[in-house]
Amino acid sequence: MPVAAFLLALAVMLVGLAGVVMPALPGIPLIWLAMLGYGLFEGFRKMSPGFLIVTFLVAVISMVAEHYTRAWGARRYGAGRAGMWGALVGSILGLFFMPIGLLAGPFLGALIGELMAGRSAEEAVRAGWGGLMGVLGSVVVNFILALMLVLSFILRVTFF
Numbered sequence: 001m002p003v004a005a006f007l008l009a010l011a012v013m014l015v016g017l018a019g020v021v022m023p024a025l026p027g028i029p030l031i032w033l034a035m036l037g038y039g040l041f042e043g044f045r046k047m048s049p050g051f052l053i054v055t056f057l058v059a060v061i062s063m064v065a066e067h068y069t070r071a072w073g074a075r076r077y078g079a080g081r082a083g084m085w086g087a088l089v090g091s092i093l094g095l096f097f098m099p100i101g102l103l104a105g106p107f108l109g110a111l112i113g114e115l116m117a118g119r120s121a122e123e124a125v126r127a128g129w130g131g132l133m134g135v136l137g138s139v140v141v142n143f144i145l146a147l148m149l150v151l152s153f154i155l156r157v158t159f160f
Helices: 002-021 027-042 049-076 081-097 100-116 121-159
Strands: none
Touching: 002 027, 002 121, 027 049, 027 121, 049 081, 049 100, 049 121, 081 100, 081 121, 100 121
């Protein structure tokens, strides 16, 4: 039975890894919930409360940082304050228009923010492009974090 629980948790984590790339699934939260479920099953011997708290904090920080990375990308490509806020708001509003909203939200948010601030169309498009680059960068970083969470789970269960 413990092997079946371990394999089930890994299967859920693989779905979570896919969710980091495919916006319809809550990737990192799903990975953490699989850890918690396994901990509940095995009585928190391997999945200690301390381990779960640390991995929970990693999950929360990655989700918060994901939205700010989009604004940072816009800033890196020349956006002002309006473009950064636009990229942040666009990334949040884009969640309601999945999957295209994931990419279009930060781009359009930064673009509109810059245009409203009186910047030229060329500068606004450049800021929007930066918002899009921020999205792609956050996907890469979150995928690496998700892999680290899965690997830490495997190591924790098999070696500790």
